[in-house]
Amino acid sequence: MKKQLGDSNILRNWIKGFEYCEIGFNKPPNSLVYLACTSTGRVSNLRIQNLDFYAPFPNAICSLTELNSLEIYNWTGLHGQIPSCISKLVNLRSLVITKTSISGSLPSFSKNTNLIGITLSNNHLSGTIPPSLSTLPNLHLLDLSSNYLCGEIPKGGNMGQFNAANFANNTCLCGNPLPTCFNSAHTSAPAPAPVSTTMFDSAPVPAPVSITIFESTPAPEMAPDSNSEFLSPRDLDTEILLLQMKKQLGDPGFLGNWVIDAICGFTELEYLEIYHLPGLHGLIPSCISKLVNLQILLITNTSLSGSVPGFSNNTNLNVIFLRNNHLNGTIPPSLSTLPPNLSSLDLSSNYLCGEIPQGGNMWKFNAANFANNACLCGNPLPPCFNLAPAPSP
Template sequence: MGLPQNFLVSSVTLLLAVAMAVNACPPSDREALLAFRAALNEPYLGIFNTWSGTDCCTKWYGVSCNPETKRVADVILRGESEDPIFEKAGRSGYMTGSISPSVCKLDSLTTLVLADWKDISGEIPSCITSLPNLRILDLIGNKISGQIPADIGKLSRLTVLNLADNRIAGALPPSIVNLNSLMHLELSNNKLSGEIPSDIGKLSMMSRALLSRNQLTGSIPSSIANIYRLADLDLSMNQITGSIPAQLGSMPVLSTLNLDSNQLSSEIPTSLLSNGGLSILNLSRNSLEGNLPDVFGPKTYFTQIDLSYNNLRGSIPKSLSSAKYIGHLDLSHNHLCGPIPDGSPFDHLEASSFANNDCLCGMPLRTC
């Protein structure tokens, strides 16, 4: 005698429900996401309309889970995206609200991206430093204020910290040097003040350090030269004083160094201009003194050298004409004197590259 039809239907339904529950995110993760969403308002694209149902692992916009544990692993919400939802709307994203501390209950989170929404404000929840697996924290392009959490150094697996283009103030927390896995540090265009930690050289994995357009003071720590993977260092548009550490010129992979618009003084280290790997060097708008080092040669390859608006004296080194390549050279607004050397790169530079010096002459300026 067979089983009743309604028994079979209910059994299948129960089995399906159990299977869906097994594959769904845990209720605690779902509740944390909904509380996170409740603190935000996205009025134009409707991306949060997808955050419905019991399973936040599937079809919730910007949310993905660990396939084995079904725990929420990534929350990636970018206000500038090539996603069809943006293309269809024909606009970039706009979101208000703040980052709810409920996000800290997602204790398997590896990636939190809440970037380029223009108007998210409030502070970074201090509990964010309790997320043991967090690898990427990207909050660029909002109006986030307050300070960087003091215990940020507890995020031992963090590889990317991007808080650029916000309103974050205060000093760099001393614990930041404990981010042993950090590769990309981007804090540009904020209101950070105080000095760069003297032991920042402990960040041995870092390849980019972008801290421009802040209010940083003090000197450039010589320990930066210990970061042998560092390729891009930008400390421009701050209030940094003192001399440029000569050790920066011996860094093996440093290719871009922007120190412009600070209050740096003393002479330009010879090692910077003789570094064969350095491609972009901007030291403009400081108070650098002395002569231009005569250290150029056949291995010299710069796409850009900008030394304008300083107090450099003496003549332009003739060895510059022996360089393999120099794309853009700006020596304007200094106190240089004497004839401009012949040949490359001087034969393709405009007069503006040499303007407002004491007594330079020769092409492309007046004849000597």
């Protein structure tokens, strides 16, 4: 890989026998290449950011077969195509390639069935979106915006959960959630466009339990279960929790067939996602700490207020997205103590204040992850100057 990148100076310490696990290779002011490893010394996470030289995409990455997370940020000199051999990375869960000069078509990702997140925004990608994206069973985050993509957006699978912003600023994409296609042939996209990917750093797991709440997606009508008297005790417990949750949500009509702070009772929960529900208000309950299996927490575009929970017991978290809410107070220091698997954090567009915690994984996150808050300060934002946390707005 070092050779394919032209023996870059930032990788000067990559020589035979060098130590690479949990080590970042830096070049001032803010260039970084960081690797994390499995217990057997295989590379599991690779993060590259802010490099300033010209190089093709290194195909050697495809030989890192234990890779769970691949992130490349702000490297405009990176060019060429995303290689088709990326399909060999069957353990990959998070792919982020953003603000590069990568061009050509999107890989199919048909064999990358563990992928949770794909971020390929602000690149030079062209052509159509491969239909195989709709077959990825665990895909919950997708951003293909600001490229040169064209043609109809694939339907089915998890594609219904993504909104127009995830496909914005492309050449001629159409179809839900964008405007309808009218005699739109699947043309090859014009010029190549830059690419970006976001990775979520965690080991492959069995099919997760998940809850996703969408404002605009009613639950399907369920026929009465003639065998309900044979429900197992576990099923009965789940039924009670769902009924409590429905009641707490005000018995909305689209939940007519199931009667739901009850979320904290789902102790096996791995994914919790709430999108575009501006009528949802109150606090994120502290009992969320009971969800020790939680890996992905996404709550965006709601009216939830109060402080950010500590998450100190949620040591399996890979992703925390709490943007575009009404959260206030300070960021809890315990976020900096979560294990290395926390690879994505977004607290932007809230009312948070005070100094951003330092240490742990916090160095991974950039200013955009904390933008548009009341008075946050400290790396990666400007320094704090005798700033006391502001009261709740």
